[in-house]
Amino acid sequence: MTDVSTRARDILDRLGAGDPFRPDGDLSSRSPIDGHEIGRLTSHTPEQVGEVVTRAQAAFEQWRTVPAPVRGQLVRELGELLREHKDDLGALVSIEAGKIVSEGLGEVQEMIDICDLAVGLSRQLHGLTIATERPGHRMMEQWHPLGVVAVISAFNFPVAVWSWNTALALVCGDAVVWKPSEKTPLTALACQALVAEAARRVGAPADISQVVIGERTVGEALVDDPRVPLVSATGSTRMGKEVAPRVAARLGRTLLELGGNNAAIVAPSADLDLAVRGIVFSAVGTAGQRCTSLRRVIAHHSVKDELVERLAKAYATLPIGSPLESSTLVGPLIDEQAFRAFGAAVSQARSDGGTLVTGGDQAVEASDATGGGHYVRPAIVDMPDQTDIVRAETFAPLLYVMGYETLDEAIALHNDVTQGLSSSIFTLDVREAETFVSAVGSDCGIANVNIGPSGAEIGGAFGGEKDTGGGRESGSDAWRSYMRRATNTVNYSTELPLAQGVEFV
8 A cells, every 4th residue: 555545544534534445346546646546435326326315305305494594504614624624635635636735725725715605695695675566565586495406526626616516505405415526536525524524513414415426327317316406517518518418308407617728818018927927827737637727828929939938937947746745836637548638639739830839748757656647747839820729628737829919819819719717818908908808808707817717716606608518606696506596476465456457357
């Protein structure tokens, strides 16, 4: 057993998840740090998923009668447990997803932040009072708990995305069934242990939050279950296009957070020092495996050469290695498939006329601690135009740079991809900034000025348009996705006037 797997097992024990491993388990849990197996887990069968939903439905029927501010106490307890165990859970994220130390801790901080938001929200689940044309009547809307919410999450944010959904769903009165990525099941089991402890402390139903482990068939069982009114799915566009029609066929709802192909426009007036820092973090953070990772830079011809030179110098200084080392800034890719996709994309970009500026060599010499992991040097490719490979999302630290002459040209290039998640512009020209965030600018769900596209805060609604799926999670009014709306008209008079002047005797 490697040091990494031993550490993972110790953390699981401290977080209350115990020993989930079985010698004859069908699901292998591996760390991308060294590629070695941590242990084997036993997947749920589709029949067992149905039993979990049955228990979740029973928990929901009890939980929906609890006043929302009281439901908020469960999330408050979860937030306190996350604060108490932040270091351990952050380390487990690093071990299982390959994130560097600060990003693992940052992901847990996101969980704490959404818990804080949800606790306050538990006293603000308000509707409207609406003017009515009928005298002696009052019209209003209320928001009621929805039911069992399925959360299907991806490996790259193995705990934060679950918390965005779960903290809101719990204060909204719902039950949650979570199907994590088969690449990151251990962090899910750890989170489930914490939420179970929080439920025990406040006397909430034990089955209000549950985890199901496995691959495709487990997710399909949740997607197809008519007792699950909302499926919140995070992953590839391909996955979303399979989930959406299956849920729609039974008239359920979906909340989809899918692919991104995010760009940054760098204008002639841009502060290049600021732009370089923003671009490097957004492009290589999480080894380019964020849905909000920067994939494309569209730089004005007057600054493009200098910008590329500065980026290449910055890339040359990036420490690559085990994410458990505090000095590391670029950790491993999640697996061999991601490793091969990176190499194939670099090769295709060069075939399309691109010039490799830096990086792109797939293999980075491994140490004893990282021997079986897949490490690459982040790449920058100067492209003559936006080819098909540039329009595709490659989940790796691969950055394409293109030039432009007019802002209209830059915005057209920016929007000429099927994805629409996050976007940014670096400019000191207020007209350019305002144009970019206007209706004729970025077509993405997130549009930033003088910061990169990566690193969203929980106070704003998170999500995107086009092939990104149209979903919104986290802040603003995203809570409404987890509730059902009822319009109520109350007649407190002795008359029965009809709307629109209709008379019926």
